[in-house]
Each structure stands twice: as C-alpha cells, then as structure tokens.
Amino acid sequence: MSKPIDAIIIGTGVIGTATAFEMAKAGYKTLSLDRNTQIGHGSTAGSCAIIRMHYSTFDGTAFAWEGYHYWRDWADYLGLPVGEELAQFKECGCLVMKTAGNDYLVKHMENSAALDCPFEEWGPDQITDRLPVYELQSYTPPKRQDQPGFGEPNGDHIRGGVYWPRAGYVTDPALSSQNLAAAARLHGADFRMGVEVVEILQENGRVQGVKLADGGEIHAPIVINVAGPGSAIINEMAGVTDEMTIKTRPLRQEVVHVPSPEGFNFEENGTIVSDSDIALYCRPEQGNNILVGSEDPECDPHHWTENDTDYDRDFTDQWTTQALRYGQRVPSLGIPSKMRGVVDLYDASTDWIPIYDKTSVAGYYMACGTSGNQYKNAPIAAKMMAALVTYCEAGNDHDSDPLTFTLPYTGKDINVGFYSRKRPINEESSFSVLG
Numbered sequence: 020m021s022k023p024i025d026a027i028i029i030g031t032g033v034i035g036t037a038t039a040f041e042m043a044k045a046g047y048k049t050l051s052l053d054r055n056t057q058i059g060h061g062s063t064a065g066s067c068a069i070i071r072m073h074y075s076t077f078d079g080t081a082f083a084w085e086g087y088h089y090w091r092d093w094a095d096y097l098g099l100p101v102g103e104e105l106a107q108f109k110e111c112g113c114l115v116m117k118t119a120g121n122d123y124l125v126k127h128m129e130n131s132a133a134l135d136c137p138f139e140e141w142g143p144d145q146i147t148d149r150l151p152v153y154e155l156q157s158y159t160p161p162k163r164q165d166q167p168g169f170g171e172p173n174g175d176h177i178r179g180g181v182y183w184p185r186a187g188y189v190t191d192p193a194l195s196s197q198n199l200a201a202a203a204r205l206h207g208a209d210f211r212m213g214v215e216v217v218e219i220l221q222e223n224g225r226v227q228g229v230k231l232a233d234g235g236e237i238h239a240p241i242v243i244n245v246a247g248p249g250s251a252i253i254n255e256m257a258g259v260t261d262e263m264t265i266k267t268r269p270l271r272q273e274v275v276h277v278p279s280p281e282g283f284n285f286e287e288n289g290t291i292v293s294d295s296d297i298a299l300y301c302r303p304e305q306g307n308n309i310l311v312g313s314e315d316p317e318c319d320p321h322h323w324t325e326n327d328t329d330y331d332r333d334f335t336d337q338w339t340t341q342a343l344r345y346g347q348r349v350p351s352l353g354i355p356s357k358m359r360g361v362v363d364l365y366d367a368s369t370d371w372i373p374i375y376d377k378t379s380v381a382g383y384y385m386a387c388g389t390s391g392n393q394y395k396n397a398p399i400a401a402k403m404m405a406a407l408v409t410y411c412e413a414g415n416d417h418d419s420d421p422l423t424f425t426l427p428y429t430g431k432d433i434n435v436g437f438y439s440r441k442r443p444i445n446e447e448s449s450f451s452v453l454g
C-alpha cells in the first residue's frame with residue numbers, strides 16, 4: 020500500500036518544485052499538482068531567471084545572497100545521478116546604475132556590506148570598458164516612445180554604478196524546475212500533471228485536501244499554494260483573502276529579445292544591467308542576444324489580468340517602447356522588425372514582496388506573490404517553507420510568535436514574519452519587479 024499523502028503542493032514552477040524537494044527531504048510524503056502538462060511550463064518558463072542581490076530591503080538582500088549559493092552549487096544541492104542534464108548558472112555579474120531614483124545605491128551597498136556580499140563601485144570609464152557599446156547620457160524620467168521628449172537626453176550623465184560580481188542567470192528555468200522535481204522524486208515525492216484544483220476541502224477549520232475539476236478528491240492534512248499567477252484564485256477557493264493585508268494579482272509583462280550590436284558579444288562579455296535612468300533591466304541571452312525587461316516606471320502601463328489564463332499573449336507597443344528605450348543606452352542597437360521575446364505573467368503582491376506564510380485555515384499555507392523576482396530564491400524559500408510547515412504543525416502560532424529561520428549558507432537569522440500575509444505594506448520596497 021502506498022504511503023498516505025502528508026502534503027499537497029499546488030504548482031510545479033520553480034518554487035513549487037523546490038518546495039516539493041525540501042518537504043520531501045524533511046520527511047513529508049508530497050503530491051504536487053499542476054494544470055499544466057509539463058513541469059516548469061507555467062510562468063517559470065518565461066522567467067528571466069536572474070540571480071542578483073540588489074534588493075531594497077535588508078531581508079530581501081539576505082535572502083537573495085543566500086539564494087545565490089544554491090545556483091552556484093546546483094549539482095551538489097540536487098544530488099541527482101551523474102549524467103542528468105542540469106540547468107546552467109552563468110555567473111556574468113550584475114551592474115546597477117547609480118541614479119537619484121535609487122538614492123545612488125547607498126542603502127543597497129550598506130546591506131551587501133553587512134552580509135559580506137561582494138560588490139565594487141564603478142565609475143563611468145569602468146562601465147564603458149566592460150560595455151563598450153554603452154553611452155551614458157541620462158534620459159530620466161523614463162518615457163514611452165509616444166511621449167514628448169522621448170529619446171532626448173536631459174543633459175546629465177550616469178556618474179557610476181555598483182557591480183555585484185557573484186550575480187548571473189540560469190540558462191533554462193523550466194529545466195531547473197524539472198531538475199528539482201527529479202531530485203524530489205528521489206525522496207519519494209509524486210507529481211500529477213494536467214489536473215486542475217477547483218476546491219480546497221476543509222472541515223472544522225482545518226484543510227482536508229483538494230477537489231479536482233474531474234470531480235476527484237485528494238485528501239491530505241497539508242496544502243501549500245505555490246500556484247504562481249494562479250495563487251489569488253486558489254486563495255479565494257480557500258477563503259483566506261479577507262485576512263490578507265497583502266494581496267496577489269497576475270500582472271502581464273513583455274520581455275524583449277534583441278541581437279547584440281555588431282562587434283560586441285553581449286552573451287560572452289555582457290553583464291546583467293539594472294538601469295533605473297531608463298527603467299530597464301537587461302541580461303545576456305543565448306544566441307548572442309540581449310533580453311530587455313521593464314522596471315515598471317510610471318510611464319509603462321500596468322496590465323493587471325482577471326485571472327492567469329485569459330490574457331493577451333501577443334506583443335504590443337510596450338515591446339517597441341522597451342526596445343527603443345534600450346536603444347538610448349546602446350545607440351548601435353539594431354532593432355529587428357520581428358518582435359521576439361516573452362509575454363507572460365508575474366504573480367505580483369501589493370508591495371512586490373512575496374508572501375511565505377500560514378493562514379487561519381490550519382494546514383493551508385502559501386508561497387505566493389513572488390512577483391517575477393523570486394526565481395533566484397526558490398531553493399531557500401522552499402527550505403524556509405518546509406521549516407514553517409514543521410513549526411506550525413508542531414502547534415506554534417507563527418502569527419503571534421513568528422518563526423526565526425537561520426539561512427544555512429550565510430548563517431543569518433531572518434524573522435519569517437517579514438513575509439507575513441498580514442504585514443503592513445512595506446514602504447521600503449521599490450514597488451517594482453526589483454522588489
């Protein structure tokens with residue numbers, strides 16, 4: 020007879036599969052469910068998979084710096100048999116432009132220094148030595164292509180930046196989820212794909228399992244919502260949204276892929292760049308391309324969607340705005356007539372900081388509101404979720420007596436209440452995908 024299921028995990032994106040892995044290692048018999056037919060093929064597949072450390076809060080920075088170590092040691096972390104195809108971490112570094120908007124990164128450098136996370140301050144010459152195709156004229160405030168003054172420099176210049184050498188990106192985010200699922204299976208985890216959860220079963224204030232669209236029921240004393248952009252709908256099914264001061268919502272986003280300019284190999288020699296002067300981030304992309312995303316300035320409209328299935332999957336003039344705005348920084352950029360890149364959803368929370376928490380329904384937990392910037396934290400968020408479940412199932416009240424969790428690599432203690440569903444909006448947040 021097969022072992023009864025201890026925990027149902029809804030979602031097989033990178034955080035869902037990492038949660039399955041960490042829960043299975045902690046001794047829980049897990050069953051992961053996903054509406055998609057392939058692991059990692061929801062919003063994780065569209066993720067930019069950027070591993071970087073410049074978050075606006077100390078806790079965010081500590082979490083991301085801890086998270087880096089799992090990608091660096093990916094094969095060891097997973098413990099899969101030799102020969103398994105693994106996602107690759109490319110450690111290309113991350114340069115962040117100093118601007119008035121980010122307070123010239125004073126707080127970010129303080130946070131990194133307190134965590135012994137290496138960084139270097141670069142002047143304009145170091146920036147253009149590394150990125151010879153860059154021009155450092157300032158264009159702030161960022162604009163859309165149809166706004167007056169678009170493309171006209173304001174007379175100022177970028178005066179420097181901060182470079183985090185340990186940053187990078189993962190080449191195949193869907194594969195990284197599949198790696199985590201394979202590692203979880205080695206510890207007894209099961210996965211059922213192509214099934215839709217339509218009800219969170221409850222009795223006497225405790226979760227009992229889930230009901231599926233085909234009418235079937237699966238029973239378990241623990242259910243964890245890691246449904247990415249579908250998280251809000253699952254939380255509504257569980258009836259826990261009224262107790263949340265922080266909500267989650269799917270947000271549509273477009274990511275541009277453009278070829279590296281002639282004569283410069285961005286894939287080999289480029290770096291991640293976060294440039295709030297033009298409100299864009301970029302990173303090297305395979306095929307000597309550059310991937311360009313928006314940092315959500317006021318001028319770029321936010322397209323919130325009603326649900327995570329019904330949204331426009333075609334590029335719009337947002338693609339052109341992002342490509343042209345990046346062309347301000349890289350004047351030799353060739354912008355192809357055929358739009359290429361990714362249209363996908365973030366699971367954005369009210370303050371763009373995720374929720375890793377219990378709820379008032381005993382046994383029902385959530386790891387959601389991961390907004391498009393938590394990919395890097397999947398392994399450590401999952402480890403923390405497993406610790407949180409164990410803490411709460413042992414009878415502790417995490418709401419009144421929050422769990423303190425020690426980050427294993429860096430040895431820092433964090434108050435898991437920082438990620439509470441009931442927290443006040445964190446005004447330190449950048450209120451953008453930067454977190």
Ligand SMILES: NCCCC(=O)O
Pocket residue numbers: 066067068069071300312391392393452453
């Ligand atoms: N998903 C876009 C940005 C991700 C990040 O820089 O963390």
